[in-house]
């Protein structure tokens with residue numbers, strides 16, 4: 001995939017949560033190729049390290065944080081260290097979240113998924129520049145357009161879009177907010193899915209007849225964050241190969 005020209009200013013910074021794998025890593029590498037300095041956040045130290053090494057190999061700049069986004073104190077400390085390392089942070093990709101198959105208590109899951117995005121966003125705001133700042137959350141077609149077996153996943157992903165609409169309506173003086181909504185996306189957590197019986201059934205119904213790649217979601221995320229999207233605020237953007245229009 002060639003890199004698009006989104007109008008980013010080289011040297012501006014972005015924080016990406018869950019950047020040690022999948023969609024977050026793809027966004028981190030595309031951001032580095034766009035000239036952004038990248039705050040690479042993840043629970044998994046090996047994932048942080050691998051993403052940073054890949055950014056360095058591209059000639060980019062990165063700062064890593066091993067942080068659990070559901071721990072508000074850890075988030076505030078990580079944001080402060082990231083800003084000290086990279087300067088003002090223009091962009092935020094709230095991407096980390098547990099897999100939809102995790103067996104979690106409903107209340108705990110909503111706190112982890114939605115509460116973490118609220119605390120990372122509030123921790124980021126003091127370090128965002130006065131103009132041009134933007135945030136994108138990785139929502140999902142699940143919850144917003146289709147229901148999943150796990151109650152907490154649908155509820156949390158729909159809740160995230162409610163939070164985005166609040167931010168878009170009431171905080172646009174500080175930053176723009178949008179949501180990207182992956183469909184079935186080929187990341188480690190869905191390894192083997194395409195060849196499973198359910199995977200084959202779903203792929204049959206996706207008009208583009210393939211899973212999304214992490215780079216497909218990353219490209220949409222960076223577009224929504226970028227100056228090219230400066231009048232886009234509060235949208236929910238499915239990146240699902242047209243799957244949900246066939247439902």
Ligand SMILES: NC(=O)c1ccc[n+]([C@@H]2O[C@H](COP(=O)([O-])OP(=O)(O)OC[C@H]3O[C@@H](n4cnc5c(N)ncnc54)[C@H](O)[C@@H]3O)[C@@H](O)[C@H]2O)c1
Pocket residue numbers: 017018019020021022023024041042043044047067068069070095096097098099100138139140141181182183184185186187188189190
């Ligand atoms: N893969 C899909 O089909 C799909 C579809 C819709 C939405 N999504 C969403 O995309 C996002 C990224 O998923 P992915 O498919 O790239 O998965 P992934 O498992 O490849 O990557 C997720 C990363 O997030 C990290 N992470 C998880 N919880 C964390 C926490 N509390 N604090 C910090 N880091 C944490 C993990 O360590 C991992 O490195 C998730 O929010 C997921 O719900 C994925």
